[in-house]
Amino acid sequence: MPESVAAARGQAELLGPAEVRVLSERFGVRPTKQLGQNFVHDANTVRRIVTSAGVGRDDSVLEVGPGLGSLTLALLDVVDRVIAVEIDPILAGHLPGTIAERAPGLAERLTVVEADALRVRAADLPAAPTALVANLPYNVAVPVLLHLLAELPCLTTALVMVQAEVADRLSAAPGSRIYGVPSVKAGFFGTVRRAGAVGRQVFWPVPQVESGLVRIDRYPSAPWSLEPAHRERVFAVVDAAFAQRRKTLRAALAGWAGSPAAAEQRLVAAGIDPTARGETLDTAAFVRLADTH
Known part of the structure; x- marks a missing residue:
């Protein structure tokens, strides 16, 4: 459907390559590597x-890094509310006007919060979002994702676009060469899977890396406590296990447990082979290990 027809029917006029460049020039915006900005067109x-x-x-969707509004417009077509968190004050300031211009009947569904997604708290948002849908800044994608999943238990799903290599790591299974800290920590909150690939040519500027989609569905009934203190205990074990991933868990966790012997004792108590390596354990095993004494 032509975008002008969409506008006439009260739908959003989505952005194409020409519109992205026009808006960027109008606002005096140049995408920066520092903020991990690549605009989808x-x-x-x-x-x-x-x-x-x-x-x-x-x-109610939380979008991080809306930029010029490409994904925002597509979201507003199908959901009742979009809360867009944008760290760039220029982009945050212009986004409502872009939405009002290209989706006048939907503009009231948008709230823009100028903030750093790595530091945003539930209290900073006007409502409790049910889903995270975002083209995350690639330089901080994993920390932002884990922070928001921890801070916002109201999120039942997350669909994020990240660097393809990061997407592979997040969704990797135990035993894989790329399975590691992001895989285990994402799995603490829910089931993780790859949801597709995205080519370079849909971005401006064209990035040097391929992109991928990752979907996380929070556990309907959490198999373990998600309380902050428990999460910190589990994540401390994960960090220790992968800090020296070529070592056996008995050796890698010696500092965490107090000694190699203490590490072995806790591993055995958790039903884990002390000579195994961290990449062989699923999230549930790390939780059992963190809960041993």
Whole structure:
């Protein structure tokens, strides 16, 4: 459907390559590597992201790094509320105007919060979001994702676009060469899977890396406590196990447990082979280990 027809029907006019460049020039914005900015300019890609997220009318969506509004416009077409967290004050200031211009009937669904997503708290948001849908800044993608999953237990799903290599690591299974800290920590909150690939040419500027989609569905009934103190204990074990990933767990966890003998004792108590390596354990095993005394 032509975008002008979409506007006439009260739908959002999505951004294309020309519109992205026009808006960027109008606002005096140049994407920066420091903020991990690469703007999506392909309508089919943002529609695919929204579809993969599975969000609908009843959802309140948190979007991180909306930039010029490409994904924001696609989200507003299908959900009742979008809370966009943007660290760049220029982009945050102009986003409401772009939405009002290209989706006038949907503009009231948007709230922009100028903030650093790594530091945003539930109290900073106007409502409790049910889903995270975002093209995350690639330089801080994993820390932002883990922070938001921990800070916002109201999030039931997350569909994020990240660097392809990071997407592979997040969704890797135990025993894989790329399985590691991000895989285990993401698995603490829910089930993680790859949700597709995204080519370089849909971005401006064109990045040097391929991109991928990752979906996380929070456990309907958590198999372990998600309380902050417990999460910190589990994550401390994970960090220690992978800090020296070529060592056996008995050796790698000696500092965490107090000594190699103490590490072996706790590993045996958790039903884990002390000569195994961290990459062979699933998240549940790390939780058992953290809960031993």
